[in-house]
Amino acid sequence: MSGKFNIDNIAQLARLKLTDAEKERLGGHLEQIIEYIDQLNRLDTEDVEPTSHVLPIHNVFREDEVSQSGATPDYLTGSPSHQKGHYEVPKII
Amino acid sequence: MRYEVVIGLEVHAQLKTQSKIFCSCPTEFGRPANENTCPICLGMPGVLPVLNKKALHLAMRACLATHCRIAPRNRFARKNYFYPDLPKGYQISQYELPLGLEGHINILINGTKKRIRLTRIHMEEDAGKLIHGENLGSPGHSYVDFNRTGVPLIEIVSEPDLRSAEEAREYLTQLKAILDYSEVSDCNMEEGSLRCDANISLRPVGQKALGTRTELKNLNSFRFVQRAIEYEVERQTQILEQGDQVIQETRLYDSTKGITFSMRSKEEAHDYRYFPEPDLVPVVVDNEWIEKIRKTLPELPEQKRERFVGEYDIPEYDAGVLTTSRAMANYYEECVSLHNEPKIISNWIMGELLRELKNNQHSIETCPVKPEGLISLLKLIDEGTINAKMGKTVFEDMYRTGKPAKAIVKEEGLTQIIDSSVIESLVDQVLESNPEQVEQYKGGKEKVFGFLVGQIMKESKGQANPSLVNKLLKERIS
Numbered sequence: 001m002s003g004k005f006n007i008d009n010i011a012q013l014a015r016l017k018l019t020d021a022e023k024e025r026l027g028g029h030l031e032q033i034i035e036y037i038d039q040l041n042r043l044d045t046e047d048v049e050p051t052s053h054v055l056p057i058h059n060v061f062r063e064d065e066v067s068q069s070g071a072t073p074d075y076l077t078g079s080p081s082h083q084k085g086h087y088e089v090p091k092i093i
Numbered sequence: 094m095r096y097e098v099v100i101g102l103e104v105h106a107q108l109k110t111q112s113k114i115f116c117s118c119p120t121e122f123g124r125p126a127n128e129n130t131c132p133i134c135l136g137m138p139g140v141l142p143v144l145n146k147k148a149l150h151l152a153m154r155a156c157l158a159t160h161c162r163i164a165p166r167n168r169f170a171r172k173n174y175f176y177p178d179l180p181k182g183y184q185i186s187q188y189e190l191p192l193g194l195e196g197h198i199n200i201l202i203n204g205t206k207k208r209i210r211l212t213r214i215h216m217e218e219d220a221g222k223l224i225h226g227e228n229l230g231s232p233g234h235s236y237v238d239f240n241r242t243g244v245p246l247i248e249i250v251s252e253p254d255l256r257s258a259e260e261a262r263e264y265l266t267q268l269k270a271i272l273d274y275s276e277v278s279d280c281n282m283e284e285g286s287l288r289c290d291a292n293i294s295l296r297p298v299g300q301k302a303l304g305t306r307t308e309l310k311n312l313n314s315f316r317f318v319q320r321a322i323e324y325e326v327e328r329q330t331q332i333l334e335q336g337d338q339v340i341q342e343t344r345l346y347d348s349t350k351g352i353t354f355s356m357r358s359k360e361e362a363h364d365y366r367y368f369p370e371p372d373l374v375p376v377v378v379d380n381e382w383i384e385k386i387r388k389t390l391p392e393l394p395e396q397k398r399e400r401f402v403g404e405y406d407i408p409e410y411d412a413g414v415l416t417t418s419r420a421m422a423n424y425y426e427e428c429v430s431l432h433n434e435p436k437i438i439s440n441w442i443m444g445e446l447l448r449e450l451k452n453n454q455h456s457i458e459t460c461p462v463k464p465e466g467l468i469s470l471l472k473l474i475d476e477g478t479i480n481a482k483m484g485k486t487v488f489e490d491m492y493r494t495g496k497p498a499k500a501i502v503k504e505e506g507l508t509q510i511i512d513s514s515v516i517e518s519l520v521d522q523v524l525e526s527n528p529e530q531v532e533q534y535k536g537g538k539e540k541v542f543g544f545l546v547g548q549i550m551k552e553s554k555g556q557a558n559p560s561l562v563n564k565l566l567k568e569r570i571s
Binding site: 009013015053054055057058059060061062063064065066067068075076081083084085086087088089090091092 | 110111112117118119125126127128129130131132135137143144145146147148149166168173175176177223224225229230232233234235236237238239364366369371373374375376377
């Protein structure tokens with residue numbers, strides 16, 4: 001178990017049920033990722049401009065115009081369960 | 094021990110656009126469930142959200158109208174959590190680089206101006222609507238309507254500068270007026286286009302550090318905001334006075350019981366794992382753009398309020414009430430332009446008109462008595478055809494039937510009695526039937542005079558000219 005993260009907590013946030021073997025294996029992967037980030041953090045980036053997006057573009061917009069896909073029923077019928085136009089899910093409250 | 098109440102509000106306002114924030118689905122309210130959805134807002138794999146330019150413009154207007162600084166560079170982030178109203182498993186919001194920062198709104202509390210600072214204003218998409226059981230199928234299930242999913246919102250976060258439920262209500266009233274004037278949002282609480290969460294804590298008077306806070310959700314009217322806060326302050330006071338600790342938690346307001354209760358959801362310490370949204374490129378705003386938008390802003394409530402006080406010489410309180418919505422302010426100004434009696438008009442609007450609107454659940458836009466109608470009534474009073482008291486009855490009839498004032502006065506035979514001989518005989522009649530009171534008055538009990546005037550007015554069915562009654566009674570009795 002890494003001192004930097006709690007694999008059970010991360011699995012819970014992602015709603016994943018992991019076996020002990022998977023925890024062992026994925027925990028190792030995560031540890032390597034964090035190790036790599038730490039390595040990046042050690043670099044001197046004093047004079048490097050921060051990257052806010054991998055693409056060198058900004059301000060891509062669409063106009064406020066309506067168009068309807070009209071494909072709703074397909075999504076609804078493709079869902080595991082639905083009722084009177086609504087998606088049915090396990091009781092929340 | 095005495096405690097100070099500390100409140101911060103988070104307000105979500107729906108931006109007035111035709112289409113959603115990242116796709117072309119309509120934002121129209123009241124459509125059949127899941128009809129306003131598409132692969133983008135349903136979070137299907139491989140789709141690409143693109144920012145609605147109008148939504149950005151409206152959000153910028155909100156920032157400028159609340160004195161926020163607009164960040165030259167802002168971007169979206171993913172807020173990750175699982176809940177059935179969130180089809181993607183994350184909400185696209187803004188996190189470390191929001192659009193607007195460090196604004197403020199001025200509120201009036203007992204005639205004193207108080208500045209409430211804003212921490213930030215950011216853009217985000219709304220989630221879907223969950224329906225629990227209710228006539229849809231089994232009570233053991235919940236049902237999801239994604240029509241709201243992806244509707245553009247701004248979240249306006251205040252600093253913890255509010256000190257009472259009343260201040261919170263006043264802040265909301267002002268904020269709503271600003272969003273209404275600047276045409277950013279419809280602010281319709283019933284349709285959910287304005288929603289409010291409140292963070293509340295107490296601390297001993299004089300202490301700097303903030304106490305433990307609770308977050309109140311589900312406050313869907315200004316009245317509920319005020320009541321829920323009042324309840325919560327009382328609840329926390331009792332806890333602290335018993336020497337116990339307030340638990341940091343989210344609580345819901347139950348408006349029928351008038352109480353707040355813990356959501357008790359398994360909130361394993363919120364961990365939203367925000368990260369920059371890779372599907373959307375950053376938004377860069379330069380000064381030229383900001384100034385262009387600033388120029389399109391209309392006169393805002395605070396400016397209008399100050400102008401009303403100066404131009405019409407009415408009290409600040411009146412000006413505040415009359416400027417709570419653009420439509421109300423327009424109504425008032427139209428009246429004044431027809432009849433230059435600013436204070437009398439203000440009294441009628443704040444008294445009779447607002448009362449009728451409230452009783453009939455109308456807004457000023459749907460008010461059956463238009464400015465011309467109200468003014469023709471006020472002119473009848475001015476000319477002495479009817480007195481003010483009769484005017485109020487006529488106004489109620491106008492409101493109910495939509496008939497003009499003159500027609501009602503004629504139909505009901507409601508002209509004011511200004512014939513001295515008629516009033517004199519009424520005076521005599523009343524003096525005769527109340528000898529005891531007359532004696533009291535003559536013995537120095539001046540209050541009885543008012544009673545006698547009342548009796549005479551009653552005899553005349555409210556139609557006597559009151560100042561003439563006063564004059565003639567005084568002549569006769571002294």
